[in-house]
Amino acid sequence: MIKGKVALVTGASSGIGHAVALALSRAGAKVAAGARRTDRLESLNQEIEKSGGEIIVQKLDVTKKAECDSFAEAAVKKWGSADILVNNAGLMPLSFFKNLKVSEWDQMIDVNIKGVLYCTGAVIPHMVAKKSGHIVNMSSIAGRIVFPAGSVYCATKHAVTAFSEGLRQEFSQHSNIRVTCIEPGVVDTEINNTITDASLTKFVESAKHMVALKAEDIANAILFAVESPAHMNVNEILIRPTTQER
Template structure:
């Protein structure tokens, strides 16, 4: 029987925030589509468990202990991916934190964590990868934003700001590199059943997030991963620059 070619056969992907949730599901989905996958995150024990699953499926995998707030570590992750897996075709900037809460009475440390991870970390990873993609005349950078990058709401002001920054950065970069064969895409999930809300430090905001999720059929991480694979498996002349994916019954 002839083996059926998979759409990402021969390509190399790097996924940040791969130790759980959307990142983990995306790494598995990209590998299923044929890609060799570099997986980066801070929780090495979880990365090792994911690497075992990927290897068992026949995928080539590289484990990268990675804190995206460390600019040098981001550059090293890209360098290792290229040297050990043979290139870099797809970068999925998924690492992020969602520390919802009011601005009045907030702990600015939560703000620093969100800006450092959601904005600067994404920029560091993109900066490390983009020159090589421009030189090879191809590549996909997929930035995981949020519905919060489109609609501001009370109790999420700084998280909103971090995701609006991702959207603005992505569109500016898209205009800069689109003629060079590199595609820049945004995937903006709505409510997803992940552990993000457990990181919220304000008790009232954490409870509000929990109640909102209970009131709808939330997305699963695999739903978002399918959207990401759709984006990066389009023909070279097709760019899907923005995908908003949310639960059917999520109002905003």
């Protein structure tokens, strides 16, 4: 059970992060929600407080280590602990490599990889000191299967999957810190809006017509992992829409 535990969620302003924050709060966790869009965080804050939950919200750009450290410290200062981290913040500006969208490569590396490292680094000393904790990293089906126009994005998600396994080996047995890697297929969120490559217009439109997963489906998968018995470490959850072939 996670009632009373402190959960930190990045990218909590919309989509999966928003749904995860709500699900964890309803399960009794105290939630620290971070994102760049503070106006949306305030809406989340009101929603959780209205239902009787405990929450703090903070502006968070995961590409800035100081902000990641400050985010973790705010939760520890408020509630004395950092029990669960959901590294959800991510970008998916797919593009064909030949189009050389270098700024988008940099963004994905900074958010999808370095952001996960920074936030994990911010909470791990607290978890090690308590010999307890749970880190949930948001990878993707793209962390297993590479596809055209996804070479850089897939590389970042492969990195998250590898990092998750490395964390498990380093911390699970010796520090009682569980690690879960979530690998969603197509989910109906705003992430497709980050695609600027005009040659992918048909791809974006076809995704809209698929019966995609909902953000709440991913939140429920995360809830299953973090509420599992202490002796059980749910290492990976791969979840696709029924109609998704690859």
